[in-house]
Amino acid sequence: xxxxxxxxxxxxxxxxxxxxxxxxxxxxxxxxxxxxxxxxxxxxxxxxxxxxxxxxxxxxxxxxxxxxxxxxxxxxxxxxxxxxxxxxxxxxxxxxxxxxxxxxxxxxxxxxxxxxxxxxxxxxxxxxxxxxxxxxxxxxxxxxxxxxxxxxxxxxxxxxxxxxxxxxxxxxxxxxxxxxxxxxxxxxxxxxxxxxxxxxxxxxxxxxxxxxxxxxxxxxxxxxxxxxxxxxxxxxxxxxxxxxxxx
Numbered sequence: 001x002x003x004x005x006x007x008x009x010x011x012x013x014x015x016x017x018x019x020x021x022x023x024x025x026x027x028x029x030x031x032x033x034x035x036x037x038x039x040x041x042x043x044x045x046x047x048x049x050x051x052x053x054x055x056x057x058x059x060x061x062x063x064x065x066x067x068x069x070x071x072x073x074x075x076x077x078x079x080x081x082x083x084x085x086x087x088x089x090x091x092x093x094x095x096x097x098x099x100x101x102x103x104x105x106x107x108x109x110x111x112x113x114x115x116x117x118x119x120x121x122x123x124x125x126x127x128x129x130x131x132x133x134x135x136x137x138x139x140x141x142x143x144x145x146x147x148x149x150x151x152x153x154x155x156x157x158x159x160x161x162x163x164x165x166x167x168x169x170x171x172x173x174x175x176x177x178x179x180x181x182x183x184x185x186x187x188x189x190x191x192x193x194x195x196x197x198x199x200x201x202x203x204x205x206x207x208x209x210x211x212x213x214x215x216x217x218x219x220x221x222x223x224x225x226x227x228x229x230x231x232x233x234x235x236x237x238x239x240x241x242x243x244x245x246x247x
Contacts (some may be wrong), residue, residue, distance in 0.1 A: 046116070046120050047079075047080040047081055047082035047117075047120065048080045048081065048120065048121065049077065049079050049122075050081070050082045050083070050084065050123070051074075051081060051082070051083045051084070051123040052083075052084055052085070052086065052106070052110065052123070052124055053066050053070055053083070053085045053086065053124075053125045053126065054085070054086040054088070054102060054106060054124075054126040054129075054131070054133045055085060055086070055129075055130050056090065056168075057090050057098075057128050058091070058092060061085070062085050063083070063085045064127060065227075066126070066127045066130070066167070068234060069230060069234050070125065072234060073123070073238055073242065076242060077247060079245065079246070084109070084113075086102055086105050086106045086109060087105055087109075088101045088105045088106075088133065089101055090102070090129055095129070096146050096147055099129055099133055099136070099146065102129070102132075103133055103136045103150060106124075106134065106137045107137050107153050110122065110124075110137065110153065110161075111153070111154070111157050114157050118160075120160070121162040121245045121246075122160050122162060123162060123241055123244075124137075124138075124161055124163075124164045125165050125166070126165075126167070126169070127166070127167045128169075128170065128216060128226065129170070130166075131166035131167055131170075131217075132169055132170050132189075134164060134166055135191075135206075136150070136195075138152055138153060138158055138164070138199060139191065139195040139198040139199035140195045141195075143191075143192050144189065145189060149192070152198050158202070161202070162205060162244045162245050163240065164202065164205055164208075165207050165209070165240065165241060166206070166207075166208045166209065167229035167230075167233070167237075168209070168210060168214055168216055168226045169187060169208055169210060169217050170187045170188045170189050171187055171189050171190060171191045172186060172187035172208065172210045172217035173186050173187070173191055173196060176196060176199070176200070176208070177200060177203035178199070178202070178207060179208055179210065180233070180236075181209045181210045181212075181233075182211045183210040183211055183217060184212055185218050185219050185220070186218075186219060187210070187216055187217040188216055205244060207237060207240050211232070213225050214226045
């Protein structure tokens with residue numbers, strides 16, 4: 001459902017988000033699971049760990065630049081690790097609808113994965129709009145310019161998530177227990193108190209990276225800061241994830 005706001009508000013929303021187009025986000029191919037293929041017996045063929053990635057705005061389908069983090073996790077882990085990405089538009093032209101579709105897609109994908117591989121440890125990773133999607137699935141989404149509020153995923157499914165790493169989340173709010181980085185300001189679409197309260201329950205499993213001057217998560221003026229989290233935090237995020245999944 002579209003939010004009831006003025007044409008001026010919509011133009012502001014799209015104008016803000018269009019800045020990211022100039023960043024030239026690189027595309028990355030994904031080596032993932034074919035969940036649409038004939039399903040094996042429940043739990044059969046499941047890796048020890050599954051990493052699900054939600055890409056940034058304007059990136060081609062796949063993991064996007066966050067794939068560098070996933071590859072490092074795969075190569076560094078002592079366990080078997082499978083990888084897949086969220087199938088959603090990741091567009092800027094209709095950010096509200098795109099992010100909502102991402103939340104719906106990841107909610108189903110995560111639920112299906114847990115049901116198929118109930119003993120598997122799940123890692124979620126998201127960049128920019130993908131970070132928005134990942135944390136909305138866990139904490140609940142929508143509200144304000146983003147439309148009607150949506151509930152968080154079933155706690156019985158969320159309990160299978162072992163680690164979460166996000167970068168440049170436009171819904172960032174300062175001073176949360178899971179915040180990492182130098183940001184001192186809220187993002188473009190800060191989460192509600194109720195959403196933050198739900199996410200607080202995941203604080204020991206989440207690292208949400210946001211640095212000062214980031215165009216989106218810090219309401220700043222630097223697209224460069226927004227696009228370069230892998231340069232600064234890939235090793236830190238890898239160590240965090242490995243610690244949560246047991247190496």
